[in-house]
Each structure stands twice: as structure tokens, then as C-alpha cells.
Amino acid sequence: MSDFAVRKDWMPFCLPDVTDAEVEAIAAAVRSGWWAKGPRTIEFEKKFAEYVGAKYCIGLNSCTAALHLALVAAGVGPGDEVITTPLTFAASANTILHVGATPVFADIDEDTGLIDPDEIEKKITRKTKAIVPVHYSGLAADLGRLYQLCDAHGLFLSEDAAHAVETRYHGELIGHHPRGAVSYSFYATKNLACGEGGALITDDEELAHKARVLSTHGMSAGAWNRYGKGGSWRYDIEEPGYKYNMFDLQAALATVQLERMDDMQRRRFEAVKVYEEAFAGVPQLRLQKTPDYCHHSRHLYILRIVPERLTISRDQFIEELKARNVGVSVHFIALHTMSAYTKRFGFKPEDFKKAYDFSESEISLPLYSTLGAENAAYVAQAVLDIVKKYAK
Ligand SMILES: Cc1ncc(COP(=O)(O)O)c(C=O)c1O
Structure with missing residues (x-):
């Protein structure tokens, strides 16, 4: 090696940003006795929706869960094709396979790493149902072009915004009045982190309702409060759903991180x-x-x-x-x-x-x-x- 002075300690690739506020928020949540999905999750959902400027936010346990629910709620399934990028984490395409559809890759723009809308256009067939662009590394995919393609071919847009808290497209945050669904990750390495966590954002009331119900086994909305005084023990299973909801210890951390x-x-x-x-x-x-x-x-x-x-x-x-x-x-x-x-x-x-x-x-x-x-x-x-x- 040259005369470069090598430091003694290992520099980690990533570390979470922990202040007293995170520690106090977690302690308060633990002491509150409400450890599962509850008031802190509801509060975070409200604050995150307000922050990005969207009507609905469903707090989830990962971005993977959000990507999956978006496709299920949009009715994507066997026989359908969904276009996404090969320069991404497995979750973007695995979830397409999870709904029984076929992932179709479209190549990227080599200067940015973002999916190339011209390549998407070449891959659209009669079977194409949706596009899952990734806002790679924190850059915004070319949403204007994607909206055009979705309008022209009747496609659902499910944005993978795992990297995109704080990303802006023409001055507006990703998630601001979205067309379809937008999925965020709050995994430990993300700009807004709570260990494991995610959210689905949408302006579509029906999609929001379906995703919310599917995120807790298909239980009717509000069932999280069935043990509370104002809640009811009676609930329905509207669909055979999943166990994907965020819970209050995650929400406590996420709320503080959002404020910071x-x-x-x-x-x-x-x-x-x-x-x-x-x-x-x-x-x-x-x-x-x-x-x-x-x-x-x-x-x-x-x-x-x-x-x-x-x-x-x-x-x-x-x-x-x-x-x-x-x-x-x-x-x-x-x-x-x-x-x-x-x-x-x-x-x-x-x-x-x-x-x-x-x-x-x-x-x-x-x-x-x-x-x-x-x-x-x-x-x-x-x-x-x-x-x-x-x-x-
Ligand atoms: C582009 C992309 N999409 C989706 C995910 C999945 O996020 P999560 O770990 O919250 O499920 C990740 C994870 O890092 C990612 O990088």
C-alpha cells in the first residue's frame, strides 16, 4: 500500500441515527403496554400521509409487504405480465411472482441506473397489467413518461419507493397525489428507519381499503382495536389476507425519525x-x-x-x-x-x-x-x- 494512513477502526457501510428521542419514544411505547398495532401506528400513518401529501397511508412491516399488497389489491395475478427493472433488490420482482404474474425486465438508463421508459415501451404486450418502477438509490424514475405509458395502455403503476423518502419529482415528494400505489421501506439502512417497516401510500380509497384489510388477515378495518373499550370483539374476515401490519414499537421509532x-x-x-x-x-x-x-x-x-x-x-x-x-x-x-x-x-x-x-x-x-x-x-x-x- 502507498503512504496512505489506514485508520484503525472499521468504518461500517451503514449505521442508524439514534438520539435520545428514539430511545425515549421506544421506552414510552413499551411502557404504554400497547405493543401490537395501536394508536402509535395510526398516528404514524396519519403523519406520513400528510408528509408526502397523499390521502391514505397503510403502515406495514416492510416495503416487500407493500409491493405485494399493491399488486394483490390492483387485481394483478396469473397470466399477467408486470414490467420492472433488473437493477433492483429481489423484493421488486419476487412480489410479482408471489401474485402468480410474470416479471418482465426492462433495461436501465446507464447514466442514472433508473428504468428506461423507452425500454418499458418495447416490453408492453396485451398481457401487461402493471409497471413497478424503482426510484433507484433515491433518484426519481421518470414519472411523467410512466404516467403516459400507463394511460395509453391501461396499466397500474406501483412505485417502488424503498429508497425514496425525500425524493422529489418536479419539486413534489414521491407519494404526492400518487396515481396508483407507492411502497416505502423503513428498513434499518433507510433514510427513515425503524428496524423493519414499510408503508403503502395511495389516493385511491378502494385500493387503500383492500390493502388495509389484507394487511391484517383480511379482518374488517378497525379490528386492531377489538380489545379496547371503544372497540368490538366481533370482526369479519373479508378476504384470506396476510399478517403484514406495522406495530406500535416500529411506529414509535418511525414517528421520531420522520420528525428528524x-x-x-x-x-x-x-x-x-x-x-x-x-x-x-x-x-x-x-x-x-x-x-x-x-x-x-x-x-x-x-x-x-x-x-x-x-x-x-x-x-x-x-x-x-x-x-x-x-x-x-x-x-x-x-x-x-x-x-x-x-x-x-x-x-x-x-x-x-x-x-x-x-x-x-x-x-x-x-x-x-x-x-x-x-x-x-x-x-x-x-x-x-x-x-x-x-x-x-
Ligand atoms: C429497491 C428495493 N425495493 C424493495 C426493498 C424491500 O424493502 P423491505 O426490506 O422493507 O421489504 C428494498 C430493500 O432494501 C429495496 O432496496
């Missing part, structure tokens, strides 16, 4: 500024572009190496970062290359070449609100040290 969003986001942006300034103009590195219409939530910091300009591979680059005590990740290993998908559909890596090339050259650097400019500067120097050592 501005401060947490500000600190994410400080770290991003350090990265952007350090990497600008380095020919061995390729930075993610942000479309003009979009405000990036900075959920992930996406760095790509330019393989032709380095003597080491992306995987070796990651090992070099680890040797410098920097924890990194890859978002994502292209989904069409995963064995569950190659076995079922016979995909080859080059079938979605842009997603594959993106995935093979990408490194996600540490990015979280407690990272701090000093740590970000260390990461940036580590990257530049590797570039210097292995530049072609």
Missing part, C-alpha cells in the same frame, strides 16, 4: 458534497447523473469505476477499500443474474446489458446521517489512493 428528517438529510448532503468534490473529473471514476426533474434523496452514494482505465477489477477495488477499513456494498447484483431467475427464465447477463454493466462496475460508498464530513473525506481519500495506485 430535515436534520438527518442535511447531514447526508454534507457527506455527499465531500464525495462529489473529491471525485469530480477523475477519469477512472464515473459519477451518477441526476435528471433535471429530480431531487435526489441521497439514500445511496453510487460510484462506478471505469474498468478500462484501471488495472484491477471492481471486486479487487472493493477488497482494497476493505483493506483500508472502509465498509462498502453493491446496489445491486443484477436481479436477472440470480439463480432463481436464470433457472426460471433462462436469462443471460447480456440480456439486460446496461443493468449488467452498471451492476458489475458499481460500488456503494458509506452514506448515512451520522457519517460526518471527516469520515467521508477519509473514504474519498481511500478511493483516490486506490485509483492512483492502479490507474492505467
Whole structure:
């Protein structure tokens, strides 16, 4: 290694942002004695709907649950095709398989990593029922184009907004008066985190009712309060539903995190500024572009190496970062290359070449609100040290 001074401690790829407010909120929820779905979940649902500017929010135990419920509630099922991106986490496409439909991948835009609407258009058939775009890394998918495609072909839009708390499209938050359903994740690594958790947002009353009922076994709405004084022990099972609801300990954390969003986001942006300034103009590195219409939530910091300009591979680059005590990740290993998908559909890596090339050259650097400019500067120097050592 060069004269680069390697820090003593391991720098984690991600850490949650914990203050006394989170600890006190959890303690209060535990002491309240209401541990399952209850008043705190209802309060969070109300606040999150208000925050994004939508009519309905259903608090759930994951974004996966929200993506699944959106398709079930929209009536997508066997024989239908649903278009999504291969540059995503398994949940976006697994849930299409869970409803018995067929996931159809459309390739990405190589500058952003977002699903390409022109590629979607090519994949639309008479069987297509829905589109599941991913607001990848915190960029907004091109919703204007997606609305046009949905209108022209009568398709349901289920936005995967796992990365998109704070993402804006033409100045409005994702989830602001949505067309179909929007699914969020509050998993431990997300901008708004509560360990495990998610939400489904919609302006469609019928869809909201169906998703809410399906999220608690198909019990009639309000059954969560059947043990309370104002509640009733009698309930109906309207549909054979799922056990997907959020509960009050999650909601306690999520509510505090929602209140702290501005401060947490500000600190994410400080770290991003350090990265952007350090990497600008380095020919061995390729930075993610942000479309003009979009405000990036900075959920992930996406760095790509330019393989032709380095003597080491992306995987070796990651090992070099680890040797410098920097924890990194890859978002994502292209989904069409995963064995569950190659076995079922016979995909080859080059079938979605842009997603594959993106995935093979990408490194996600540490990015979280407690990272701090000093740590970000260390990461940036580590990257530049590797570039210097292995530049072609
Ligand atoms: C793009 C995307 N969609 C969906 C999910 C699933 O989220 P959850 O873990 O809340 O189910 C994730 C998880 O990270 C994701 O990255």
C-alpha cells in the first residue's frame, strides 16, 4: 500500500441515527403496554400521509409487504405480465411472482441506473397489467413518461419507493397525489428507519381499503382495536389476507425519525458534497447523473469505476477499500443474474446489458446521517489512493 494512513477502526457501510428521542419514544411505547398495532401506528400513518401529501397511508412491516399488497389489491395475478427493472433488490420482482404474474425486465438508463421508459415501451404486450418502477438509490424514475405509458395502455403503476423518502419529482415528494400505489421501506439502512417497516401510500380509497384489510388477515378495518373499550370483539374476515401490519414499537421509532428528517438529510448532503468534490473529473471514476426533474434523496452514494482505465477489477477495488477499513456494498447484483431467475427464465447477463454493466462496475460508498464530513473525506481519500495506485 502507498503512504496512505489506514485508520484503525472499521468504518461500517451503514449505521442508524439514534438520539435520545428514539430511545425515549421506544421506552414510552413499551411502557404504554400497547405493543401490537395501536394508536402509535395510526398516528404514524396519519403523519406520513400528510408528509408526502397523499390521502391514505397503510403502515406495514416492510416495503416487500407493500409491493405485494399493491399488486394483490390492483387485481394483478396469473397470466399477467408486470414490467420492472433488473437493477433492483429481489423484493421488486419476487412480489410479482408471489401474485402468480410474470416479471418482465426492462433495461436501465446507464447514466442514472433508473428504468428506461423507452425500454418499458418495447416490453408492453396485451398481457401487461402493471409497471413497478424503482426510484433507484433515491433518484426519481421518470414519472411523467410512466404516467403516459400507463394511460395509453391501461396499466397500474406501483412505485417502488424503498429508497425514496425525500425524493422529489418536479419539486413534489414521491407519494404526492400518487396515481396508483407507492411502497416505502423503513428498513434499518433507510433514510427513515425503524428496524423493519414499510408503508403503502395511495389516493385511491378502494385500493387503500383492500390493502388495509389484507394487511391484517383480511379482518374488517378497525379490528386492531377489538380489545379496547371503544372497540368490538366481533370482526369479519373479508378476504384470506396476510399478517403484514406495522406495530406500535416500529411506529414509535418511525414517528421520531420522520420528525428528524430535515436534520438527518442535511447531514447526508454534507457527506455527499465531500464525495462529489473529491471525485469530480477523475477519469477512472464515473459519477451518477441526476435528471433535471429530480431531487435526489441521497439514500445511496453510487460510484462506478471505469474498468478500462484501471488495472484491477471492481471486486479487487472493493477488497482494497476493505483493506483500508472502509465498509462498502453493491446496489445491486443484477436481479436477472440470480439463480432463481436464470433457472426460471433462462436469462443471460447480456440480456439486460446496461443493468449488467452498471451492476458489475458499481460500488456503494458509506452514506448515512451520522457519517460526518471527516469520515467521508477519509473514504474519498481511500478511493483516490486506490485509483492512483492502479490507474492505467
Ligand atoms: C429497491 C428495493 N425495493 C424493495 C426493498 C424491500 O424493502 P423491505 O426490506 O422493507 O421489504 C428494498 C430493500 O432494501 C429495496 O432496496
